[in-house]
Amino acid sequence: MLRLHFTAEDLLRVTFAAEPAPLMELGLAMAMLQRATVPEFSRWQRRARETLPREATALFGLVPPTARGPMFLDPLSKGLDDGLDLVRATPVSRIRAELDRVCPTHRPVTPWIRDLAVREREAWQTLEHAVRAAHSALINEPWSRIEAGFQAERAWRTRLLARDGIRTTLAQLAAGGRWEGTVLVFPRPEQFDAVLSGHGLVLLPSVLWSRPLVALYEDAPSILIYPAVTPLPLLEEAPADPLGVLLGRTRAAILDLLPREHNTSDIAKELGISKASASEHTKALRDARLVATQRDGKAVWHCCTPLGLELLRGAGTAG
Structure with missing residues (x-):
């Protein structure tokens, strides 16, 4: 189960993202490639695995099938270049903390990851080249469909929000969603309790992911990624x-x-x-x-x- 613990301040500060985030979608796509076959993504998974450039596979060392990789790797950004600027600007302390969280729980600590943690120049060049190669293969060509699906999803959910209110709208973001007091619960194989910080929640639909996922921030709004009604392969x-x-x-x-x-x-x-x-x-x-x-x-x-x-x-x- 994914359990989202809301405060009154969080419920008052729920917003929708204005646009899809290319690096966020990229991270989700890389995770989806590593998951067992998902019916609505099966053809996409097979084709993407066959055509993914070797250079892009370095990202598998950071992004696990759960998509809970280092949070500095997929900031909310408008484009690839400004997103990479945000990645490069991440403080060393946060880079180390995120790599410590991800490795070795989800990924082994390789020499490359150790070099990333100390900002070794060649390691970071490898990371940037991998991100650009993966983006070119997975995100760049279908971007217009990703944007269209995102905006249609956002418009529909906004209309539901006006009609049904915030509690019903949030519970309907994914199948099986329900409220237990001020805790929003979604069915999921693993148990994860996410306690929001009072800074609110940004709703981010994804056409490349199939179940709710939360990115927690202590000093900023957290992000709830949820599956859009129609995934990318069907757009x-x-x-x-x-x-x-x-x-x-x-x-x-x-x-x-x-x-x-x-x-x-x-x-x-x-x-x-x-x-x-x-x-x-x-x-x-x-x-x-x-x-x-x-x-x-x-x-x-x-x-x-x-x-x-x-x-x-x-x-x-x-x-």
């Missing part, structure tokens, strides 16, 4: 409608069918996709609280929830 290059940007073309088409109840076979036939694909997409829509599902014998029936209908109305596709 179309240039969807013709705003709902397609948010959900992906296939999921948007499925939702458009469901003001009236359809079963999984009907959906597959209507859209010309496999039944397995229809089932996978309806599960994602159900996890996002946009679709409700019930079983009747061997048939599984789906229809829009009130939230799904409101999203359709907002996109101008529901009567």
